[in-house]
Amino acid sequence: MGAGKTTVGKLVAEKLNRQFIDTDELIEEEFKMPPSQIFKVYGEKVFREKEKSLITSLNEEKNLVLSLGGGAFLQEDIRTVCLSKATVILLDISFECWKERLDLIIDSRPVLHGKTIEEMEQLYNNRREIYSNHQLKISTDNKSPEQIADEILEKV
Numbered sequence: 001m002g003a004g005k006t007t008v009g010k011l012v013a014e015k016l017n018r019q020f021i022d023t024d025e026l027i028e029e030e031f032k033m034p035p036s037q038i039f040k041v042y043g044e045k046v047f048r049e050k051e052k053s054l055i056t057s058l059n060e061e062k063n064l065v066l067s068l069g070g071g072a073f074l075q076e077d078i079r080t081v082c083l084s085k086a087t088v089i090l091l092d093i094s095f096e097c098w099k100e101r102l103d104l105i106i107d108s109r110p111v112l113h114g115k116t117i118e119e120m121e122q123l124y125n126n127r128r129e130i131y132s133n134h135q136l137k138i139s140t141d142n143k144s145p146e147q148i149a150d151e152i153l154e155k156v
């Protein structure tokens, strides 16, 4: 979370003239509240079920640029559908660079609430293993969203 999926995904969609969907934004529209509030009111499980049903029911014909929430890929069903029907792009950010972004994201990312920096690093390392399932990796450290989007277009 905070690696730049939403920001870069929008740019890539614009450049490719494709429809952009961000799962968090779609879920927010449906629940009429942001993910942080959904976690509080309904609990994480409800949010995760919604992520799963939404992503697994998307139509691959649509040639979407889809930006997931960072936790979505932890669900095996989501990984399977994404890896088989889409090109999964990992935005790779070092923990050092990620830490500098923490102030920007902490309030809206409930998964980080109450965690020490050591616990966040542990989460980062655990997730890296799961994120090693991808088709394309882009290193994002010290690059602007525009540069990252252009690199994706070059490589895809």
Ligand SMILES: Nc1ncnc2c1ncn2[C@@H]1O[C@H](COP(=O)(O)OP(=O)(O)O)[C@@H](O)[C@H]1O
Pocket (backbone or CB within 6 Å): 001, 002, 003, 004, 005, 006, 007, 008, 101, 104, 105, 140, 143, 144, 145, 148
């Ligand atoms: N390449 C980048 N360089 C600097 N800041 C960035 C970059 N990409 C995203 N950001 C900023 O980091 C924050 C999180 O970005 P966001 O796109 O919401 O990430 P994600 O969807 O992966 O959680 C936002 O405030 C965004 O403006």
Ligand SMILES: O=C(O)C1=C[C@@H](OP(=O)(O)O)[C@@H](O)[C@H](O)C1
Pocket (backbone or CB within 6 Å): 001, 002, 005, 006, 024, 035, 036, 068, 069, 070, 071, 072, 108, 109, 110, 111
């Ligand atoms: O990693 C996670 O578990 C989450 C990431 C968030 O999306 P971003 O990856 O866009 O921040 C959002 O789905 C929710 O707060 C949970």
Ligand SMILES: [Mg+2]
Pocket (backbone or CB within 6 Å): 005, 006, 007, 022, 024, 067, 068, 069
């Ligand atoms: Mg996002």
